[in-house]
Amino acid sequence: MENGHQFQEVSKAKYDCLLFxxxxxxxxxxxxxSVQTAKNIEEYMLQKLCMDPAKLPEVNQSLYKIYGTTxxxxxxxxxxxxxxxxxxxxHGRLPYNLLKPDPVLKGILQSLPIRKIIFTNADHxxxxxxxxxxxxxxxxxxxxxxxxxNPSNKVNTHVVKDGNESKPVSAEIFDFxxxxxHPDSDVTLPKTPVVCKPFEDAxxxxxxxxxxxxxxxxxxxxSTRNLLTAKRLGLDTxxxxxxxxxxxxxxxxxxxxxxxxxxxELWEESEKNEIVKYKVAIETSVIx
Numbered sequence: 001m002e003n004g005h006q007f008q009e010v011s012k013a014k015y016d017c018l019l020f021x022x023x024x025x026x027x028x029x030x031x032x033x034s035v036q037t038a039k040n041i042e043e044y045m046l047q048k049l050c051m052d053p054a055k056l057p058e059v060n061q062s063l064y065k066i067y068g069t070t071x072x073x074x075x076x077x078x079x080x081x082x083x084x085x086x087x088x089x090x091h092g093r094l095p096y097n098l099l100k101p102d103p104v105l106k107g108i109l110q111s112l113p114i115r116k117i118i119f120t121n122a123d124h125x126x127x128x129x130x131x132x133x134x135x136x137x138x139x140x141x142x143x144x145x146x147x148x149x150n151p152s153n154k155v156n157t158h159v160v161k162d163g164n165e166s167k168p169v170s171a172e173i174f175d176f177x178x179x180x181x182h183p184d185s186d187v188t189l190p191k192t193p194v195v196c197k198p199f200e201d202a203x204x205x206x207x208x209x210x211x212x213x214x215x216x217x218x219x220x221x222x223s224t225r226n227l228l229t230a231k232r233l234g235l236d237t238x239x240x241x242x243x244x245x246x247x248x249x250x251x252x253x254x255x256x257x258x259x260x261x262x263x264x265e266l267w268e269e270s271e272k273n274e275i276v277k278y279k280v281a282i283e284t285s286v287i288x
Contacts, residue, residue: 015114015236015266017212020140021197021221022120022127025240026105026256027134029222031098040090041070048089049079059176066189068196068225069121076192077174083123083152091126099133108259109139112266118143119206119219121196144206149195198225203233218263220256224249238262 020026024034042056051059063073071086109116117140120127124145131137174190195202207214214234221227227237227249238251245252253262260267 013114013216015216015218017115017117017210017217018112018266019117019119019206019212019217019219019230019235021223021226021240022118022130023122024222025220026136027099027102027130028255029241033094033096033098033130036094036098037090040093044086044089045070045074048081048085049074063176065225067192067194068198068223069194072192072194072196073176075194076190077176078172078190083146083150087123087126087146091123091129094126094129096129096133099130101133101135103135104257106135106139108257109136112259114266116140117206117210117212118145119197120145123147142210144209146196148209149202149205197221198223198229200229200233203230203235207233220253 023037027033038060042060045051045056045060046053060070063070063077067073067076071083074081118127118131120143122130122145124143124147127143127145128137131140131143179185179187179189195205197203203214206212214230217235218238219227219230219235220238220240221230222239222241224239224246227239227246231237231248231250236251237249238253239246239249240253240256243252243254251262253259
């Protein structure tokens with residue numbers, strides 16, 4: 001106490017960072033963009049990697065579930081292709097007009113007095129185009145994308161004819177389809193060289209790049225597997241796109257628009273601290 005005045009300490013907010021997935025989180029799955037993405041991936045697998053068309057849907061979905069992205073899975077099982085070529089073929093042809101401006105979400109995000117960061121498995125170009133269509137390009141401090149975590153790989157994707165089949169020149173392909181048909185076998189799946197969610201090394205790189213304290217971060221994603229990894233690493237987690245909270249996940253939001261009603265403390269804590277700072281400034285002025 002000094003001259004009858006006691007300085008009030010500004011309380012430390014529970015969260016100092018909000019980490020957001022992009023696709024099917026900041027816009028709903030019902031937009032149809034993810035469905036088109038899956039179609040483009042299957043076309044790439046057919047036309048560029050010469051895979052069996054009858055196996056594409058099942059292999060695509062299984063690789064996605066196991067490795068976090070189909071690309072990461074394809075790299076794991078031995079396919080050799082250029083990252084940028086893949087992204088141009090998959091995201092470069094997307095009908096972004098399916099995404100509409102979201103002024104409600106923009107208002108919510110801009111009113112949030114806290115760091116906001118994008119963490120997506122997609123490439124940077126896709127993230128920028130999607131955010132621009134949504135009108136959210138100015139709402140985030142940084143976008144951490146596939147490009148951020150993975151250096152470019154320029155490779156030759158020539159194929160050679162083997163009977164009636166075309167196969168990548170340099171790749172020894174793991175027979176993933178047999179694993180899909182017999183998932184209980186004791187076969188060990190190969191690891192992917194791609195750094196992406198849901199793997200811990202991807203999150204740890206994000207923490208380092210953006211100077212994030214996981215214990216003071218709230219993470220929003222539509223993927224339960226991504227959220228469970230985040231939870232193991234200390235983040236508080238929110239599944240978006242459902243009102244049903246999965247075991248191991250902290251919160252569930254039917255829509256990203258429900259942030260304010262679900263987490264009013266994000267605003268209240270900041271308002272309380274601003275009041276305290278104002279009082280401290282007045283007391284300091286009186287003492288001076």
